Amino acid sequence: MELRHLRYFAAVAAHGSFNRAAQTLHLTQPALSRQVKDLEDELGVRLLLRGTNAVTLTDAGEVFYEEARDLLARAEKAMQRVRGESRNEVLRVGYAPSVTAGIMPAALEKFQATTPGVRIELADLSSREMNELAQAGQLDLLITPEPSADAVTGFQWTELRRVAPVLVMPETHPLAKLKKIPPARLRDLALIGLARENYPDYVRYIRTMLKPFGIAPRFVALVNDGVSTMFPALEAHHAAAILADSVVGIMPRTLVARPFSPALSEGSVKLGLPAVRPNPHAETFARLLREEVARLKSSRG
Numbered sequence: 526m527e528l529r530h531l532r533y534f535a536a537v538a539a540h541g542s543f544n545r546a547a548q549t550l551h552l553t554q555p556a557l558s559r560q561v562k563d564l565e566d567e568l569g570v571r572l573l574l575r576g577t578n579a580v581t582l583t584d585a586g587e588v589f590y591e592e593a594r595d596l597l598a599r600a601e602k603a604m605q606r607v608r609g610e611s612r613n614e615v616l617r618v619g620y621a622p623s624v625t626a627g628i629m630p631a632a633l634e635k636f637q638a639t640t641p642g643v644r645i646e647l648a649d650l651s652s653r654e655m656n657e658l659a660q661a662g663q664l665d666l667l668i669t670p671e672p673s674a675d676a677v678t679g680f681q682w683t684e685l686r687r688v689a690p691v692l693v694m695p696e697t698h699p700l701a702k703l704k705k706i707p708p709a710r711l712r713d714l715a716l717i718g719l720a721r722e723n724y725p726d727y728v729r730y731i732r733t734m735l736k737p738f739g740i741a742p743r744f745v746a747l748v749n750d751g752v753s754t755m756f757p758a759l760e761a762h763h764a765a766a767i768l769a770d771s772v773v774g775i776m777p778r779t780l781v782a783r784p785f786s787p788a789l790s791e792g793s794v795k796l797g798l799p800a801v802r803p804n805p806h807a808e809t810f811a812r813l814l815r816e817e818v819a820r821l822k823s824s825r826g
Contacts (some may be wrong), residue, residue, distance in 0.1 A: 530564040531593045538590045539638035541579050541747045549639050588623040594700045605789045616806040619655045620668040624794040626774030628817035635813050643806050651723035651760035665804040667797035672726035680797035684817045690789040695760050705786035708738040715764040717755055729752035731767055734789050
């Protein structure tokens, strides 16, 4: 059994597709398919169920995938020791969890399966922290809402996904019984927001969003430490917050999210890479994130 066969199989399993794995490995799809078939013949078991546009792991494939990942990681470390190398390739990613929920874990798993020699450092950052680290040259990839991206210079930006505003509140909140929230119901409603110190664009963005409806938001508390700190504050104040719909994936079960009707304007989540000499691994990770966004859209019809 050759190491490259393990690497090819791991890439296909991580991507769930021969086509996408072949692009990552710079192989043709038929050549990659033959390599994986050779591995299955050598093992005497079927590892993959091949569909029209995707593949899934068999039970034996699930077990072998975990073992293959461990073997590849150990092989990489062994080669580094023999060559006197250290694992010094690092990809530094600054992101906002509320806009990456649902796509980050899968993209991270695929990245690590296909580039085991690169250590990825994820930093959950406020928009102020992200700006400061980016300007200091300490981040290779940024994932942030559009208003925050506008403040970062020296980066090239592309859109990753669109997010819709929702009202997040405790399940016992009076508005939680509604399936959709009329914006007019926000008048005089107690809201929790993100403080200007670390999130200088949040309050301004919410005010701009609600202005066409003649509503000025009433914030009863502003938190500095991000959305994860906002969740307990919502329950403590029995209040609500306007957040991106992607936050549903990281909310505690005691909170609910409701869309607005008529809908508030969608927001854009941006990917940023340094305009000069971007880290090639950042470009790879950005592509994997886009693929996850496309997969989610496809699964939702």
